[in-house]
Amino acid sequence: MSASEALFLGIALAIFMNKPGQTCKNGGHRHVSRGSRLDAPPAFADTIRSYNMVRPMSEILTIVPETLRDKARAALGKRNLILVGLMGAGKSSVGRIVASQLGIPFIDTDNEIERVSRMTIPDLFAAYGEQEFRALEARVIKRILRGGPRVVSTGGGAFINERSRRFIKKGGLSVWLKADLDVLWERVNKRDTRPLLRTENPKQTLENLMNQRYPIYAEADLTVLSRDVRKEKMANEILAAVAGIPYDESDDE
Ligand SMILES: Nc1ncnc2c1ncn2[C@@H]1O[C@H](COP(=O)(O)OP(=O)(O)O)[C@@H](O)[C@H]1O
Ligand SMILES: O=C(O)C1=C[C@@H](OP(=O)(O)O)[C@@H](O)[C@H](O)C1
Ligand SMILES: [Mg+2]
Structure with missing residues (x-):
């Protein structure tokens, strides 16, 4: 446990357990009394005491959060992270990690579309075509974004659709996971689950989509470069972007 986490835990214990002899109310301020019997080394208890004695509650709360995830969580508030x-780009796989870091639910819109339609994405495209898929996708996105906070990973075409884009812009903080063609190609060419890439020259198709779509993805609130680094590292980069702080590699440990 880091010193800051220990401090937070100590403050939380002192405030919420409110055991006799440990904390008492004082004109809206809480402080640890002289006779504190906190089960902690003296130096640690002293630290808590000095924070609580002189600072009002509002200031105590600004000491926390300290960690990257806490900062990102605080910055996100009740908004969805989309x-x-x-x-x-890693939306589905990295999004799941980001949600677990933040301790909030994760939803992948493609999974949700498959769940409600009881069909796979390729089957939906084959049976109804892209236009119908986009209409269903927009409805699902609208519904998912009503609640929050959640991490929501969208399918690649969602933000390109005007209706879905409107819901996303209204429904939370959007992050564009931006990657170059070779990174994307290396990742998508192993599987045949993306109907739009079932063409004669799928790499060229991917490049065409990049050219069409990148100016629109650029409308997202934040951009994070998706590279061939561990997914946990990508997740931390997203958290740092959300928190509005420079990415610090030591957070990966
Ligand atoms: N940072 C990464 N490093 C290596 N592989 C990755 C990384 N991010 C994603 N992948 C892999 O790339 C593939 C596509 O990722 P996925 O999360 O499905 O992307 P998207 O939802 O944006 O299409 C998956 O096989 C995934 O495991
Ligand atoms: O780019 C697109 O239009 C699509 C991307 C896919 O999702 P991923 O971006 O998660 O692969 C999926 O929604 C569908 O195949 C269409
Ligand atoms: Mg996906």
């Missing part, structure tokens, strides 16, 4: 970007 990942957008081209196929293979």
